[in-house]
Amino acid sequence: MQCKTYIKCLLIFGAILLAACQPLQRPFQPEVKNGWHAAPGPRTALYVEPVKDGPDNLDDAVATKLQELGIAAFAGKAVPNRYYVRGKVIEKEGMPYISWAIFDPQNRDTGLFTEEKLPLPATEINPAGPDLERVVLNSASNIDRLLGGDGFNFAKIKKPVIFVPIVRGAPGDGSESLAFAIQEELVRMGLEVLPTESGANYIVRGAAELSEAKAGIQTIMLTWSLERRNGEQVGKIQQRNRIKAGSLNGAWGQTAFLAAKGGAQGVYKLLQSTEAEYFKSKS
Template identity: 30%
Template sequence: MVSIAVNIGQLTGSATQWGAGVVQKVMSLAAGMLALAVSACASPDVVPNTLLASGQPAQLAIEAPIGLPEGKVLQLETRLRDQLAQNGAAVAARSDDLALYRVQGVCSAAPEGGNTQIACVWDLVDQAGERAYRLVTEETARGGRGDPWAAIDGAVLTRVAQAAATGIVAWLPARGGLLAANPGPVISFGGRRFFVSRVSGAPGDGNSTLARAMVRALKAEGETVVASAAGAYQVRARVTVGRPRGGNQSIAIKWQLFDPSGQSLGNVDQKNRITAGALDKNWGQNADNSAKAAARGIIQLAPPR
């Protein structure tokens, strides 16, 4: 199961800013995997728009993964490029080169049982801008007290790249050169619909206000929202509010997405600190801020249209 951490910002006036940290895709998880507010930096070498010797585009162009600290972005991008090439894929020299598919990744690291787990969602986007394939990889690193990214070293990033490359190459219809003229059908999940089933645990009017805000946010992203769970992807949320301390209190929202059969597809997690009691009555704009930031992550967790 994928869990996407959404970074939360500061209080502005009376409304809490729920920033879309690890979930803005440029996707985009990452979305849009998932849209991240992290700017992607492309590799600075080589001449752009390189073609293969045959004059045809490469199979893959690697975009800088998002969600990682700046110092680890290029490390993972380089390792993924190398692993794909070692597995026989034709990889463009730069992210803006001509290619049949663009590889976009969004990663998140979080402590788990005394260790650190890094989860990445990888999308292959075709030349029409449609997502053709999605792969989720998860790796565990030892330790991780404090900043979870401190436990993600080069060896862990190599494992992440190896897992991603193996899955991507296994999906490609042909290896070692260009794709076949007819790469085969792409699985379609046409008619994708969402149903916001329930929000629980929120103080004040949060349960109903957050649910309505998520409906508006999904519609604003161009998604179809229905009034029945039948055949729809279900969105649920659980709000947890901590005890007041020093005039403030913590608040966390776990948004969950389930497929039409009831299987969990992943979470979008939001955390923040607010003035104690600030949401005990009316959520107002806070509900919309939270839903807008989470909606892109929810969309990324769902299969492509």
């Protein structure tokens, strides 16, 4: 009898232990989880709104530049639950500016904003010109800094990188020797010259014109044109010399380097004027 009682107590005690091992109930927990997800950070997904009163496609161009800075920016159709940057053209003291402000996914102003002066009124900025490119670079750089980045290294971006194609119209081997000579002279001046157009932001185009011989004398005119990659001419240098008729119909030799020296000096001065900030940083 005592044995049966003892066994019965053990069974009851075991049942209590098993109950104690069951998962604890979690009060106030919903039976069905909702579908809410935290918004990605602004550097992970940033929507660039169309710019109010700004140049066409500025939002697309800024988004593309922000991607180069490591920000997953996009333009076009907005996506819910995303940070976004709002741009608009404003006027301050009679001058055009563009302002950018960061908003959170709940459409609240984060207090992060930046402004920059436009080189021209927005309606006068050429969508394919250097002015718009400058606005895009500055805007993307400033937005990146608002979000903890370093922005663009403008000294590196504005560094002149040159390509020199074959000179047109030169007699003898002048087309090749003149192009080679001015490349050598530009490199000697500390400029970067590439063997192909890819990667260059400036092109130095040379052209030669030779007059008809008169009394055994000819006049040769060399024109060096400094252009941006988009075809915009920055300036040109012209050199005129009288030579013995037919003397340049063969190898130019040292004459090519003498001619190229003056052309290279003129190109350098044009670049100093155009990229003043870069040359100032190098001095």
